[in-house]
Amino acid sequence: MASDNRKTLKTKTYYLWVGLFFVLLTGLIGFLYYSTAKIDYVWRWHRVPRYFVYENNVEIKSEIEGTVHKISIKNGKAVILIKNEATGESYDIYPENIMVSQGDYVYMGDVLSTHKQWETGLLLKGLWLTLKVSVIAIILGTILGLFGGIARVSSNPALKWASATYVETIRGSPLLVQIFIWYFVLGTLINNILAQYSINPLPPLWYGIASLACFAGAYVAEIVRAGIQSIHRGQSEAARSLGMTYSQAMRHVILPQAILRILPPLAGQFISLIKDSSLLGIIAIRELTKATREAVTSSLQPFELWFSCAILYLVLTFSLSLIVQYMERRMLVND
Amino acid sequence: MIEVSNISKTFYAPHEINALVNVSNKIKKGEVVVVIGPSGSGKSTFLRCLNRLETADSGKIYIHGVDILSPKTNINKIRAELGMVFQSFNLFPHKTALQNLVLAQTVVRKHSKKKALEKAMALLKKVGIEDKAGVYPDNLSGGQQQRVAIARALAMEPKAMLFDEPTSALDPEMIGEVLEVMRTLAKEGMTMVVVTHEMGFAKEVADRVIFMDNGAIIEEADPEHFFTNPVHQRTKLFLDQIL
Numbered sequence: 230m231a232s233d234n235r236k237t238l239k240t241k242t243y244y245l246w247v248g249l250f251f252v253l254l255t256g257l258i259g260f261l262y263y264s265t266a267k268i269d270y271v272w273r274w275h276r277v278p279r280y281f282v283y284e285n286n287v288e289i290k291s292e293i294e295g296t297v298h299k300i301s302i303k304n305g306k307a308v309i310l311i312k313n314e315a316t317g318e319s320y321d322i323y324p325e326n327i328m329v330s331q332g333d334y335v336y337m338g339d340v341l342s343t344h345k346q347w348e349t350g351l352l353l354k355g356l357w358l359t360l361k362v363s364v365i366a367i368i369l370g371t372i373l374g375l376f377g378g379i380a381r382v383s384s385n386p387a388l389k390w391a392s393a394t395y396v397e398t399i400r401g402s403p404l405l406v407q408i409f410i411w412y413f414v415l416g417t418l419i420n421n422i423l424a425q426y427s428i429n430p431l432p433p434l435w436y437g438i439a440s441l442a443c444f445a446g447a448y449v450a451e452i453v454r455a456g457i458q459s460i461h462r463g464q465s466e467a468a469r470s471l472g473m474t475y476s477q478a479m480r481h482v483i484l485p486q487a488i489l490r491i492l493p494p495l496a497g498q499f500i501s502l503i504k505d506s507s508l509l510g511i512i513a514i515r516e517l518t519k520a521t522r523e524a525v526t527s528s529l530q531p532f533e534l535w536f537s538c539a540i541l542y543l544v545l546t547f548s549l550s551l552i553v554q555y556m557e558r559r560m561l562v563n564d
Numbered sequence: 565m566i567e568v569s570n571i572s573k574t575f576y577a578p579h580e581i582n583a584l585v586n587v588s589n590k591i592k593k594g595e596v597v598v599v600i601g602p603s604g605s606g607k608s609t610f611l612r613c614l615n616r617l618e619t620a621d622s623g624k625i626y627i628h629g630v631d632i633l634s635p636k637t638n639i640n641k642i643r644a645e646l647g648m649v650f651q652s653f654n655l656f657p658h659k660t661a662l663q664n665l666v667l668a669q670t671v672v673r674k675h676s677k678k679k680a681l682e683k684a685m686a687l688l689k690k691v692g693i694e695d696k697a698g699v700y701p702d703n704l705s706g707g708q709q710q711r712v713a714i715a716r717a718l719a720m721e722p723k724a725m726l727f728d729e730p731t732s733a734l735d736p737e738m739i740g741e742v743l744e745v746m747r748t749l750a751k752e753g754m755t756m757v758v759v760t761h762e763m764g765f766a767k768e769v770a771d772r773v774i775f776m777d778n779g780a781i782i783e784e785a786d787p788e789h790f791f792t793n794p795v796h797q798r799t800k801l802f803l804d805q806i807l
């Protein structure tokens with residue numbers, strides 16, 4: 230391997246440059262810290278974790294009016310039974326913090342007991358949604374792009390021009406507008422049709438995913454086209470002269486070779502897609518960016534939360550980079 | 565077996581070239597025909613027209629009586645019957661030598677994997693590189709790659725073989741091993757059309773030598789007459805230059 234060769238060639242100057250890199254990195258971090266300390270802002274990083282997970286105080290309230298007939302505690306669980314002339318109702322509660330006692334008269338909405346419960350915060354929920362949207366859009370976008378790219382190099386004018394039109398219009402118009410069109414125009418139309426057959430309307434999430442997949446697909450199509458065209462013509466000539474059809478040659482000879490060249494630019498495209506998903510907030514999908522915005526509005530801690538948001542995106546994109554690098558290495562070994 | 569009548573082919577890019585002008589020829593079963601000529605004379609185009617890697621603009625080409633220029637002809641079926649060997653080998657780099665031989669057998673001929681593997685092994689043995697079966701093309705020498713390419717074409721059990729300058733990209737010390745394989749094939753009675761600059765091979769193996777220049781067949785004869793007694797001035801000039 231090339232990297233092994235390089236290891237044996239390490240000299241003093243090499244380590245000097247490595248040292249310089251770390252000095253610069255520390256300098257940059259130091260500068261960032263200095264400038265954040267300088268600005269007139271009260272940093273409350275300790276308040277950030279609650280946007281990931283927080284302990285919620287859950288209140289169990291009575292839904293009827295009546296007397297507390299009985300409180301029974303068994304195996305760490307408690308049951309309160311409330312009765313009036315007409316009916317009775319029982320509540321499963323946690324015994325730690327019971328607010329009423331036997332014989333009390335309660336009204337509708339009175340708190341019977343409280344308990345603490347861990348819940349996922351806004352940022353973590355947003356992160357999960359961003360991940361979900363991105364993964365589905367990446368899969369759909371890749372499939373769309375693969376067919377788009379193959380159509381682009383086809384000699385059939387219908388396929389070729391359809392693909393070119395798709396690529397040029399999608400690449401040439403803002404994603405924001407496309408999201409609007411998907412949700413407000415296509416979405417309304419599709420949901421109206423669904424309603425006619427008494428099927429539930431699709432949630433905005435799916436229109437968001439569709440717009441992202443469609444957008445990424447156009448770029449992937451160009452990447453796939455370039456990958457296919459980068460394979461030497463002799464390869465398809467050899468395959469065809471053995472009697473393979475166009476699609477057999479594509480499937481067994483051209484695409485397996487093209488995929489290695491496609492992977493690195495594809496990774497870049499997927500990283501873009503993850504960041505582009507931040508636009509989905511405009512159609513009320515509460516992904517990471519929208520979740521952060523909501524958290525900022527209620528907390529008045531914009532700096533900490535936006536920093537956290539950026540770091541979470543970095544975690545997603547960097548993991549994706551690593552996955553693609555791993556796949557690349559594995560394919561090279563298989564070759 | 566191969567019948568070519570009056571084919572012409574013009575290329576328009578990068579600039580207009582009449583690569584073939586009214587070329588006709590008949591190649592009989594079992595015949596070994598060597599095509600020579602200066603570069604740009606149309607000999608490779610002629611060969612590539614025979615399995616429609618290039619489509620002739622006009623004229624007729626019959627392979628086994630089938631008109632291959634007719635749109636009704638299934639060209640894939642014809643191509644499977646005509647083995648093609650390229651100057652730059654064009655082995656599939658993502659497959660081992662053995663897999664290179666197996667692929668088209670299973671995909672095109674629909675042979676079972678087992679049958680294809682047996683055939684592939686036997687052919688690698690025939691061209692003398694069965695010990696390189698599991699090696700990828702990048703790790704083979706040029707001569708070995710070209711022998712794998714010949715074996716790959718043979719795996720389809722072709723009725724005829726087309727060679728497009730099979731030794732031109734090889735280092736001199738590797739030319740012999742490839743020519744040896746071709747010589748064996750000729751002896752076994754394979755119909756062969758060979759575009760080459762190897763005059764020694766032409767003299768020794770060819771039944772007939774064709775000289776092309778400027779897209780036309782200038783002269784054809786059996787090797788003895790061709791090399792000792794060429795008729796045309798252009799043939800003489802060409803032979804003087806290279807011999």
